[in-house]
Amino acid sequence: MNQSFLFFILFTVGLSAIAQHKTISEEFNIQFESTEYLPSYTTESEDVIGYQNNNFAVDIQKIDVTKAPKGVLEDLKALSKKVALDFGFTDLGAGNTMPDQPNSNYIRGYDKEDGRKIPVYVGLIYVKEKNLVYQITVDCYNSDLREGTKITRSFKLLK
Secondary structure, eight states: OHHHHHHHHHHHHHHHHHOOEEEEETTTTEEEEESSOOOEEOOSSTTEEEEEOSSEEEEEEEEEOTTSOTTTTSOHHHHHHHHHHHTTOBSOOOOEEETTEEEEEEEEEEEEETTEEEEEEEEEEEEGGGTEEEEEEEEETTOOHHHHHHHHHTOEEOO
16 A cells, blocks of 8 residues: 555656646747746736746747848848847857747857846747747746756747
8 A cells, every 4th residue: 555655656746747838829829838837927018928937937029020131030040149149148059940940049048147147048930921030038047958948949839
């Protein structure tokens, strides 16, 4: 009996450690996953949605790119680096594309807050047919780079 109870406890703890929370925004036509629940919070702009708990913050901004300078969206890697630098992030990594979004790129940098270096991911998803770019930031207040990377790489547009 004690062995069964111990197995049940270990199994339950194991499942909760790998549980995924899917966050969906029908309004923004986008979703992402995380191992922690990230409740939404009110932002100052109708073009931005935000989700946050004590460990992570995710902000998603929709940007109309009809007036973007010609050619600026052809190199999302360079653009994501420029956005990260414009935010003041330092120690930028190499970056990569999001697996489910071929017209995307993300890069990791660091922000300073209260004397601490906070890892932050900056991601861009370009939706050419809609003249739209999603600008995504994922702040890792707890410095969990593995989870920050998973969140950033999990973004998908809804059908």
